[in-house]
Amino acid sequence: MSTINKHGSRARELRDEAFEFLSKKKVLAALTILPPMLLFTFVNLVPIVGVIGASFFSINAFSNEWQWIGVANFETLLSSDSFYDALSRSVVYAGGSVVIQVVFGTTLALLLNRSFKFVNIARTFAILPYLIPNAVIGFMALWMLNSQWGIVNQLAVQIGLIQGYVSFFGSQESAMLAAILTSSWKDSIFVTVMVLARLQAIPESFYEAAKMSGATAYQRFRDITLPNLKGVFFIVLLLRAVWMFNTFDYIWVLTQGGPRGATTTAPIYAYNVAFGTSRLGIAAAVSTVLFLVLLVAAVLYFRIFEPSEEVRAE
Amino acid sequence: MTIEVSSLRKEFSSPSGTITAVDGIDFSIDEGDFFTFVGPSGCGKTTTLRCIAGLETPTSGSIRFDGEDMTGKPAHKRNLAMMFQNIALYPHMKVKENISYPLKVRNVPKQERYENAEEAADIMQIRELLEKYPGELSGGQQQRAALARTIVHEPEAFLMDEPLSDLDAKLKVEIRKEIQRVHDRVEKPTIYVTHDQEEAMTMSDRIAVFNDGGIEQIGTPDELYQRPTNRFVANFIGNPSMNFFDGTVDRASGETVVVSVDGRDVELRVVDSTAVGVGDEVTVGVRPEDVRLDRNDGDLEGEITLIERIGKQMLATIEGPQGEVRVTLPADNAYEKGEVIRLSIETRATHLFDSGSNDVVTRGPDV
Numbered sequence A: 001m002s003t004i005n006k007h008g009s010r011a012r013e014l015r016d017e018a019f020e021f022l023s024k025k026k027v028l029a030a031l032t033i034l035p036p037m038l039l040f041t042f043v044n045l046v047p048i049v050g051v052i053g054a055s056f057f058s059i060n061a062f063s064n065e066w067q068w069i070g071v072a073n074f075e076t077l078l079s080s081d082s083f084y085d086a087l088s089r090s091v092v093y094a095g096g097s098v099v100i101q102v103v104f105g106t107t108l109a110l111l112l113n114r115s116f117k118f119v120n121i122a123r124t125f126a127i128l129p130y131l132i133p134n135a136v137i138g139f140m141a142l143w144m145l146n147s148q149w150g151i152v153n154q155l156a157v158q159i160g161l162i163q164g165y166v167s168f169f170g171s172q173e174s175a176m177l178a179a180i181l182t183s184s185w186k187d188s189i190f191v192t193v194m195v196l197a198r199l200q201a202i203p204e205s206f207y208e209a210a211k212m213s214g215a216t217a218y219q220r221f222r223d224i225t226l227p228n229l230k231g232v233f234f235i236v237l238l239l240r241a242v243w244m245f246n247t248f249d250y251i252w253v254l255t256q257g258g259p260r261g262a263t264t265t266a267p268i269y270a271y272n273v274a275f276g277t278s279r280l281g282i283a284a285a286v287s288t289v290l291f292l293v294l295l296v297a298a299v300l301y302f303r304i305f306e307p308s309e310e311v312r313a314e
Numbered sequence B: 001m002t003i004e005v006s007s008l009r010k011e012f013s014s015p016s017g018t019i020t021a022v023d024g025i026d027f028s029i030d031e032g033d034f035f036t037f038v039g040p041s042g043c044g045k046t047t048t049l050r051c052i053a054g055l056e057t058p059t060s061g062s063i064r065f066d067g068e069d070m071t072g073k074p075a076h077k078r079n080l081a082m083m084f085q086n087i088a089l090y091p092h093m094k095v096k097e098n099i100s101y102p103l104k105v106r107n108v109p110k111q112e113r114y115e116n117a118e119e120a121a122d123i124m125q126i127r128e129l130l131e132k133y134p135g136e137l138s139g140g141q142q143q144r145a146a147l148a149r150t151i152v153h154e155p156e157a158f159l160m161d162e163p164l165s166d167l168d169a170k171l172k173v174e175i176r177k178e179i180q181r182v183h184d185r186v187e188k189p190t191i192y193v194t195h196d197q198e199e200a201m202t203m204s205d206r207i208a209v210f211n212d213g214g215i216e217q218i219g220t221p222d223e224l225y226q227r228p229t230n231r232f233v234a235n236f237i238g239n240p241s242m243n244f245f246d247g248t249v250d251r252a253s254g255e256t257v258v259v260s261v262d263g264r265d266v267e268l269r270v271v272d273s274t275a276v277g278v279g280d281e282v283t284v285g286v287r288p289e290d291v292r293l294d295r296n297d298g299d300l301e302g303e304i305t306l307i308e309r310i311g312k313q314m315l316a317t318i319e320g321p322q323g324e325v326r327v328t329l330p331a332d333n334a335y336e337k338g339e340v341i342r343l344s345i346e347t348r349a350t351h352l353f354d355s356g357s358n359d360v361v362t363r364g365p366d367v
């Protein structure tokens, strides 16, 4: 009895001491802030600084010889047409994807926000594609759009949409569009999830008050739904644009940047420079420029749209 | 416009079964009537109002405006202005945009909209808040903004669900007057929901007393006060509320009924003694102003347990074998807490209720 008691109280003492120690302000701060700080440092900061640093060197990929050449890499890059082409393709790819994802994703969210039978099942099914890895999506699209046996070609011909089978990824005209549509299929769901969450947070009473004021369904959408979605659109546009601008995996699986460079966006370009031509210094310079472009774009975006003004809800 | 509601029923299904919020009610409201729903919390006032508004679909029964059946007519086509119990201002619009929203959906030009909003804001004493957002307003200011929104609407009828619940007593009286002034000017029916019987008594042309999904009685404030048809209404209307004594009828003849309350005979004058028979279980209802206190004389006895001030008068609570009795006294009375006192009932001013059904059976000539 007494030993158990002693044992119990000793354990409690230890526990209390540990709790006391952990509750100290500095310890608590260190324990909560340090791990993410370390993670950020090694996963983000070190590579970023490393890449920016590397862009001032001429680097031999095989001997790992670093030679300081100042801004020469940037000069080479900024005087090369192919870089500007890649950059503008990135803008087209990102812009097109964002527009399609926001339009399609929002439409889907609005549909799923209605109440109907089996709405939960419908929501689950709508969100499922988001669990499929990008590469798998890419391969599925390759087969579905295949120029000889693809189901899309088959159906389109049967319906009469097209005369003969089309090589969607093989032609310079359609490759970019096909890549945009493929990437948007899954990523629209991201927009759907964000928008749906916001839609569900709009109190029904706003709609009821608007009805009593005589507002039609369209007016309720214009005056209640859209203003309440402004904030989420602001974030979603930014996130999707940055993400799509940097996307590598879809395009690599679908076209490797082809045909004849039609889908060589900036990330593909950087990859080709780095591993195709082994000019690591220039590849680092490409990444640095992309980083700066995005940074400036994001700052401008915040300046122009001032989220503190727009995100007014409840 | 007139509003007729007949056999209205509204059920909600919930995981634990069906809830009958409104259980077959009937009433009609004339052009220009100020009609009030009163009743305790959860008795179906808001649900009834929402059915009239078109925000809920009745389970059965009908709602007619000017004789025209409203079933299937969506809320936004009914042209009613509603003030919601939870206010429901739009947080992303300034107060002036909120107030003028009913005009916006009718495509009234902006300039004109805001002029109307300013007028309505003046009436509600919130002119200086027009450029703010609802989130920056106090609860009472939000209520007044929502009221202003109903004013600019110029609807066929007003539906107001506890519009003054968040205002202080003084402002309540002022805004009450403004609501009545607007009501008198536009001559449209107003349905006003409150659980404050005093508000109902001072504002209404007619009142419907709700209880547990049904209507207990409909009448003018005077009718409800003087001739309640059952014990619930008698208890709910009037502040401080009526006293009740359970007893048995001893004798009934002519204009006199003698009721034995806790072994003591109380003699009452009534308009119709044939309505009761000897041996009937009855409840005697008497208002606090119709009970007199005396140190020596009286039918009943009790101890003063509380004396409190209510306005110009004092209210004494007396505990006795017949239960708790409330009595109003002049402010300069000499009674003190703890005194044992005798009570006598104003014999010509009582209500007699059947103890079983709680319906009124007869009452005194001077109620």
Ligand SMILES: Nc1ncnc2c1ncn2[C@@H]1O[C@H](COP(=O)(O)OP(=O)(O)OP(=O)(O)O)[C@@H](O)[C@H]1O
Pocket (backbone or CB within 6 Å): B012, B013, B014, B019, B020, B021, B039, B040, B041, B042, B043, B044, B045, B046, B047, B048, B085, B195
């Ligand atoms: N949407 C709903 N679903 C389920 N039950 C409901 C719903 N709305 C109301 N009820 C129930 O119906 C009954 C009446 O509610 P109602 O809101 O009409 O009461 P009320 O008289 O307005 O009360 P209060 O004075 O508290 O506002 C309550 O028991 C309530 O729980």
Ligand SMILES: [Mg+2]
Pocket (backbone or CB within 6 Å): B045, B046, B047, B085, B161
């Ligand atoms: Mg209510």
